Amino acid sequence: MKIALAQIAPKLSRDNLDIHESIVREVEQVADVVAFPELSLNGNLLMDAVSEDAFLLGELTLFEELSEKIDIIVGAVTKEEHKLYNSLLYYSRGQLLNLHHKKVLPPDQKPVFVSGEGVKTFMTPYGKTMILTGDDLWAGDVLESVSRAKPSFLYVLTNAVVTGFDERGVIAEERYRKLLSTAAMLAGCEVIFVNRVGFEDGRGYWGGSQVIDAAGRVRKSARLFEKEVLLTTCDQHLSYIRKYLH
Numbered sequence: 079m080k081i082a083l084a085q086i087a088p089k090l091s092r093d094n095l096d097i098h099e100s101i102v103r104e105v106e107q108v109a110d111v112v113a114f115p116e117l118s119l120n121g122n123l124l125m126d127a128v129s130e131d132a133f134l135l136g137e138l139t140l141f142e143e144l145s146e147k148i149d150i151i152v153g154a155v156t157k158e159e160h161k162l163y164n165s166l167l168y169y170s171r172g173q174l175l176n177l178h179h180k181k182v183l184p185p186d187q188k189p190v191f192v193s194g195e196g197v198k199t200f201m202t203p204y205g206k207t208m209i210l211t212g213d214d215l216w217a218g219d220v221l222e223s224v225s226r227a228k229p230s231f232l233y234v235l236t237n238a239v240v241t242g243f244d245e246r247g248v249i250a251e252e253r254y255r256k257l258l259s260t261a262a263m264l265a266g267c268e269v270i271f272v273n274r275v276g277f278e279d280g281r282g283y284w285g286g287s288q289v290i291d292a293a294g295r296v297r298k299s300a301r302l303f304e305k306e307v308l309l310t311t312c313d314q315h316l317s318y319i320r321k322y323l324h
Contacts (some may be wrong), residue, residue, distance in 0.1 A: 079204050083308040085300045087276025090121035092131060093266040094267045095140065098152060101307060102144045109309060110204065113148040114237050115274035116180075116211045119126040119154040122237045123278045128190055138167065145169035151201060151209060153235055157211040161192045166209045166235055169203070176200040181220065182213045189229065197223050204324045205230030212236030212269060212273070214255065215261060225264035231260060233313065242320055248302065259294035266292045268312045284314040 082105040088094050089257040098114060105112050116122075119132055119138075132155040141150050149170040156165040156177075164187060180187075182185030197220055201210045208229040214220050215234055224232060242249045255270070262269040268291060275285040288299040288312050300308040 079111070079223075081113050081270055081310055081312055082111045082112040083113065083245045083270065083272050083289070083300060083306075083310065084112055084118075085272065085275055085285045085287045085304075085306045085308065086114065086118060086202065087283075087305055088115070088118050088121045088274060088283065090124060090127070090131075090278065092119070094119045094121070097142065098150075098239075099134070099140065102148060102150060105307060105309070106148040109148060111151070113151040113233055113235060113270060113272045114153060115272050116153040116166070116237045118152050118235075118274070122165060124155065128155055128162060129157070131155060132162055134178075134275075141167070141169040142172050147271075148205070149175075151233055151235065153211075155191075162190060163194065164211070166189045166211065167232075168200070168207070169210055170202055175202060176207075176209065178209050180211045180214060182211070182217045184213055193224050193269070197227075199227045200203045201230050202231075207231045207233070209233045212238055212271075217255060219260060221264070224261055228265055229267055232265055232267055232269045234254050234258060234261070236271070236273050237283060238273050242282050248286070250301070251284060251286050254286075255288075255290075255296065258288075262292055263294045267312075268292065270312070275305055277283060 102175045156163045168176040169188045181194040199206050206229045226232040272287045298310045300306045
């Protein structure tokens with residue numbers, strides 16, 4: 079199974095649809111799944127434009143069409159009646175297979191979005207899968223749910239900002255690596271982490287998208303601060319075996 083980690087710099091507009099379509103068509107012949115960051119279709123800091131730029135599910139049928147050849151995971155602001163959600167959407171074989179509303183909202187998102195009710199696994203052509211945002215995974219009850227669920231693949235999509243540096247580099251990168259490694263070992267699965275890059279209103283996003291095996295080791299990592307589509311091969315059975323080899 080081959081997965082493309084699309085480490086992009088989303089714009090604060092719906093022009094991101096074109097970016098997504100271009101990348102999907104670029105990798106559909108070489109990858110089975112392509113995963114984009116949290117809010118990849120909208121950008122992170124929409125502020126007053128958030129309601130105007132939110133998507134109804136019926137406006138995202140492009141991904142149903144594109145997913146005939148490749149599974150696609152995107153992040154978007156979605157609108158249901160009067161409610162706005164920070165959502166992750168998994169498309170496969172012409173349909174929306176799973177919709178995850180972000181459960182754990184940071185302070186700057188609480189006034190804007192409605193919190194999702196929980197986390198769950200779902201079946202894809204490649205096995206039992208779970209998709210979460212980075213903020214979701216920092217919650218103890220969510221991490222416990224991941225451990226119990228034992229998915230074959232866990233996708234963690236986020237907009238992680240640079241909060242500072244130390245002698246090892248980006249402080250947030252080291253913190254995330256420990257969290258992702260813990261999740262991988264508890265669940266016994268591959269963790270696919272996709273973070274964005276670029277700048278919005280003074281905030282910098284560090285990228286560093288990576289794949290972590292069930293033993294908690296980083297197998298492959300994208301560059302920091304640069305746009306990149308990282309292609310990697312994942313084997314759920316081999317990953318689980320590696321957990322017990324070291």
